Amino acid sequence: MSLLAVSNLTKRYHRGRKPFAAVDEVSFEVGPAETLALAGPSGSGKSTIARLVLRLIEPDTGRIEFEGSDFLALSGAALRARRARLQMVFQDPLAAFNPRATVARVLDDPLRIHNIAPHAQRPRRIAALLERVGLDTGLAARAIHE
Ligand SMILES: Nc1ncnc2c1ncn2[C@@H]1O[C@H](COP(=O)(O)OP(=O)(O)OP(=O)(O)O)[C@@H](O)[C@H]1O
Ligand SMILES: [Mg+2]
Structure with a gap:
């Protein structure tokens, strides 16, 4: 069973008036005690994926399953409780x-x-x-x- 399952995650921003997808239909799975590295050039969307997975920002489309439940469906106390199990080490700690x-x-x-x-x-x-x-x-x- 996967610990974290991300499917078809998309996040769009605007560059001037033009919309562009910072994260475009991204899917991946991470199992317990597994490490996943995302590699890509500056601006390719790595940090945006991390923010989406923590729900610091909300995706336009896609699904995030964490510990077997729909992470995007959570709110309030349930979201806070589940969030305690995810952590981000920022680029400039x-x-x-x-x-x-x-x-x-x-x-x-x-x-x-x-x-x-x-x-x-x-x-x-x-x-x-x-x-x-x-x-x-x-x-x-x-x-x-x-
Ligand atoms: N809040 C925002 N508003 C508009 N555009 C944004 C926003 N956040 C990120 N972007 C754009 O989304 C794209 C992906 O950025 P992101 O920071 O996720 O890249 P990255 O892969 O982490 O880059 P780096 O390796 O430099 O850390 C970039 O084009 C960036 O300018
Ligand atoms: Mg980054």
Whole structure:
């Protein structure tokens, strides 16, 4: 069974008055523990596909199935819950964070927003996450720009 199945995905933009398809009838599948690389020249639509799959933008046509259900049909709380299972690492990862926020704040946000851990447990969870990726837990108090 595929984890992510994308079929006939299309996203159109306008260049001046002229519409063009940034993503044109794209289909692919990714299975559990599988890695898929999209390669192509600048402007060929790779980032647009990633944004569509996360529903940061909506497609004009196509279907996205994630973990066996119709991802495009979700809204509200159901969409938020399912979205917690998808993540994008942006091309400029440093620009994705508020440079003045602390590392702890950045790691705390998703735990809070998705109700992953109650308030009292979150500092411990944050320390455990840092340890898991081989970072000093003392970094939690530092600002992102540091
Ligand atoms: N919001 C938008 N409005 C209009 N055109 C857009 C928008 N977003 C992307 N495009 C256009 O869609 C096309 C695909 O862009 P996209 O950023 O997906 O390419 P890419 O493959 O990620 O490129 P790169 O390798 O440079 O990151 C480009 O022609 C781009 O100019
Ligand atoms: Mg890109």
